[in-house]
Amino acid sequence: MRLVKAGQVVEDRYVRVLDDAPIPEGVPVIVPAGRFLADAAEIASREGATGVLWPNNRKIAELAPHLDRLALVALEFPKFRDGRAYSQARLLREHYGFRGELRATGDVLRDQFMFLLRAGFDAFEVKKDADAAVFASEVTRKTVFYQPTGDGRVPAPRARLDGAEAPPVASRDEQVV
Amino acid sequence: MYVYDAFDRTLVAERVSEFRGQVARRLSGELTEEEFKLLRLQNGVYLQLHAYMLRIAIPYGTLSSEQLRMLARIARRYDRGYGHFTTRQNIQFHWIKLEELPDAMAELASVGMHGMQTSGNNVRNITTDQWAGVAPDEIEDPRVWAEVIRQHVTLHPEFSFMPRKFKIAVGSSSHDRAALRIHDLAFRLHRNGSGETGFEVMVGGGLGRTPFLAKTIRPFLLKRDVLSYVEAVLRTYNQFGRRDNIWKARIKILVHDLGAETFAKEVETEWQGIKDGRLALDPAVVADVASRFVYPAYEALADSPPDLAQARRADRRFSTWVDNSVSNHKIPGYAIVTLSLKPEGGTPGDATAEQMDAIADLADRYSFGEIRVGHEQNLALPHVAQRDLFAVWRALDKIGVATSNVGLVSDIIACPGLDYCSLANARSIPVAQEITRRFRDRDLAHDLGRLHINISGCINACGHHHVGHIGILGVEKNGEEFYQLTIGGRADEEARLGTLIGPAVSYGEVADVVEDIVAAYLELRARPDEIFLETVERVGVEPFRERVYATR
Amino acid sequence: MTSPLDKKLKITGPVLITANRLADGAVIYRTAHGGWTTQFSGASVVNSAPAAIALLDAAIADDVGAVNAYVAPVKLDPDGRTRPGNLRELIRLAGPTIELPQAAELPVAAG
Numbered sequence: 001m002r003l004v005k006a007g008q009v010v011e012d013r014y015v016r017v018l019d020d021a022p023i024p025e026g027v028p029v030i031v032p033a034g035r036f037l038a039d040a041a042e043i044a045s046r047e048g049a050t051g052v053l054w055p056n057n058r059k060i061a062e063l064a065p066h067l068d069r070l071a072l073v074a075l076e077f078p079k080f081r082d083g084r085a086y087s088q089a090r091l092l093r094e095h096y097g098f099r100g101e102l103r104a105t106g107d108v109l110r111d112q113f114m115f116l117l118r119a120g121f122d123a124f125e126v127k128k129d130a131d132a133a134v135f136a137s138e139v140t141r142k143t144v145f146y147q148p149t150g151d152g153r154v155p156a157p158r159a160r161l162d163g164a165e166a167p168p169v170a171s172r173d174e175q176v177v
Numbered sequence: 178m179y180v181y182d183a184f185d186r187t188l189v190a191e192r193v194s195e196f197r198g199q200v201a202r203r204l205s206g207e208l209t210e211e212e213f214k215l216l217r218l219q220n221g222v223y224l225q226l227h228a229y230m231l232r233i234a235i236p237y238g239t240l241s242s243e244q245l246r247m248l249a250r251i252a253r254r255y256d257r258g259y260g261h262f263t264t265r266q267n268i269q270f271h272w273i274k275l276e277e278l279p280d281a282m283a284e285l286a287s288v289g290m291h292g293m294q295t296s297g298n299n300v301r302n303i304t305t306d307q308w309a310g311v312a313p314d315e316i317e318d319p320r321v322w323a324e325v326i327r328q329h330v331t332l333h334p335e336f337s338f339m340p341r342k343f344k345i346a347v348g349s350s351s352h353d354r355a356a357l358r359i360h361d362l363a364f365r366l367h368r369n370g371s372g373e374t375g376f377e378v379m380v381g382g383g384l385g386r387t388p389f390l391a392k393t394i395r396p397f398l399l400k401r402d403v404l405s406y407v408e409a410v411l412r413t414y415n416q417f418g419r420r421d422n423i424w425k426a427r428i429k430i431l432v433h434d435l436g437a438e439t440f441a442k443e444v445e446t447e448w449q450g451i452k453d454g455r456l457a458l459d460p461a462v463v464a465d466v467a468s469r470f471v472y473p474a475y476e477a478l479a480d481s482p483p484d485l486a487q488a489r490r491a492d493r494r495f496s497t498w499v500d501n502s503v504s505n506h507k508i509p510g511y512a513i514v515t516l517s518l519k520p521e522g523g524t525p526g527d528a529t530a531e532q533m534d535a536i537a538d539l540a541d542r543y544s545f546g547e548i549r550v551g552h553e554q555n556l557a558l559p560h561v562a563q564r565d566l567f568a569v570w571r572a573l574d575k576i577g578v579a580t581s582n583v584g585l586v587s588d589i590i591a592c593p594g595l596d597y598c599s600l601a602n603a604r605s606i607p608v609a610q611e612i613t614r615r616f617r618d619r620d621l622a623h624d625l626g627r628l629h630i631n632i633s634g635c636i637n638a639c640g641h642h643h644v645g646h647i648g649i650l651g652v653e654k655n656g657e658e659f660y661q662l663t664i665g666g667r668a669d670e671e672a673r674l675g676t677l678i679g680p681a682v683s684y685g686e687v688a689d690v691v692e693d694i695v696a697a698y699l700e701l702r703a704r705p706d707e708i709f710l711e712t713v714e715r716v717g718v719e720p721f722r723e724r725v726y727a728t729r
Numbered sequence: 730m731t732s733p734l735d736k737k738l739k740i741t742g743p744v745l746i747t748a749n750r751l752a753d754g755a756v757i758y759r760t761a762h763g764g765w766t767t768q769f770s771g772a773s774v775v776n777s778a779p780a781a782i783a784l785l786d787a788a789i790a791d792d793v794g795a796v797n798a799y800v801a802p803v804k805l806d807p808d809g810r811t812r813p814g815n816l817r818e819l820i821r822l823a824g825p826t827i828e829l830p831q832a833a834e835l836p837v838a839a840g
Contacts, residue, residue, distance in 0.1 A: 204751065204752060204793070205793075206792060206793040210796050224749055226756075226817070226820060226821050227754070227756060228753065229754040257829060258830065275751065275752055275754060276752045277753075595820060596820060596825035596826055596827055597825060610827065658816070
């Protein structure tokens, strides 16, 4: 697994805390949801940034009251085809206005990078090293989008009206026509 | 019809390029099948019994002649010279090679076609009725709204990995030709008491192992709110739809488990939060989409040109065909022509490359270059001048798509079944073929009148058997093919699921049973013009059950 | 017939391993030599669950050669020749049971 942020493989500053383990002081931590909720104020008052690992079968509304204490929320893709965290991400960013690090964990693969970015994730625990290495180039392959998300990209139906030109096809692959 | 612009073309081209890369990574082993399967499904690529199958989207069933020619080319170059039109207005090719797919997709992209989201756990082809834009009873063209929604849900980052597939339909007449109630989400354009046009919103329809008809959760939705409402429904489904059991994963189960009212409340809560944001539809955006639907420059013609009446008197076969296959058009002097893809002994919904090319030529000459695909697996030429009907008929007759059986007993809707499909328990095509042979007598077929037979080769119900007037479902018993029959289903505005008439019968008996059902109808009907469905609704299933199973 | 993908592995007679070739989807059969063949007669036929599982595991591991490998029944003729063991396997081997459209001719005009 490699952590990717801003298109680069980076060191992970955060320490994953397992359910019963003591929470280290002075370092950024990612705490499981149940543990965090049981003790939110106490955990957040430590030295070191606080992050929570939120499961994909719990409503984000439960986490919402604590967002101003959190530097990071990690969401889960147990299998890449389980797409609940995409909705969770968008709710966090667009409904609740969460500005901290939003991290995708689990079965995070190259073919979902663009979807993840557009849903609001900005950090990626990428399963395969080879995928992590191509993150930056992978996300330049798509330039036209039909729908708005919180990422600020202007979707095609609006871009047309604004008189924008369609971008040329991003790929350099040869096409047979 | 909708004309792609540079944005649309770029999006499709980027998708083709991405898929080319994914295929290469699969062939090299960099991607495992488990990782690749959903990616190929998202491009409409299935693995079937004999080969891969490619399902190509035909958005709301509208094709240009150029596109139909490309489908013929794909059939010839990459397949075995024919294609199959489906119950969702798409086309399938059954003999595709994975390694050739990127090239086939690049060719399709050159005419604005693709297989995006014709499979996978995403929003599938948005369907409407094949008379959209030309039907006299329509409020406005539902395809504009189908296109607005289609763009929004295409490669949607949030809704590409939902619990299961999601099917949307849009209709705009009181007579439902789009089978709205069997869709996960359906929108019916209508006018409210104040004369405003908006949508009735229905959710939770779907056939398969647990069939349900959709429930109305909002009687009137403003046009400006359609995309935010779609997102609210999809977001609710994406989060709360079941993912533990593939047979319980559609939204119909969620709606049923929560109850329509509770489900509607969940959606409304989400919707209230987003309806006035970015997703509120700008009328200028809708107008832009609508402007790229090019409508024909119709001539000012009169209805019932005298030559037509004369030709009808001179040729009985032509006259029969006009009565059967030609429907009223909203523009005077024009007509909608249905092309039956159900010849006697043929495979329902199949067309050869030669037929496709010939139909494309006819479309250019007589239908402003446009063809429609119906969920009944027939085609239509939507803009034929009445004065051209005789010439059109002669040409259609030559290529074998003028069988005067539209809507009749031999106009059977059937899935590909066990001859092609890896999900099937039993064959459907030979059953359909045998039934058409039993009812080859034209006079009998016309006397029987409207009678929809639907055949599915397995419980996935791609043949929509639950809503057939006669529904036939293939099952397996001890390694043998058996068939359950239902009667009294319908897919229109009074949609209903059919009722089982008795124990399953063997492959060899199905056509006999259908003949017995028909014989029972002839005996029981109150008048010659009481159609089969009406007789069933009047007398119930029991009289049919008695007669059919008396000797079985 | 019922998709073999749903069944638990239980062997009640001779079986083989079949799959589809990755590149073109063609029907293939696992051989005794750790490869694949499109010839039905070249398939390795086994008679016990352990043997079938061993063959299946090896087949599944060959993720680049084949897709969707599974155990399929085999019938034995009186003279000992092997045949596909159910209708589904027969159709996979021999093709659809219906006539495919002839590309060169158009159908006879309907009446």
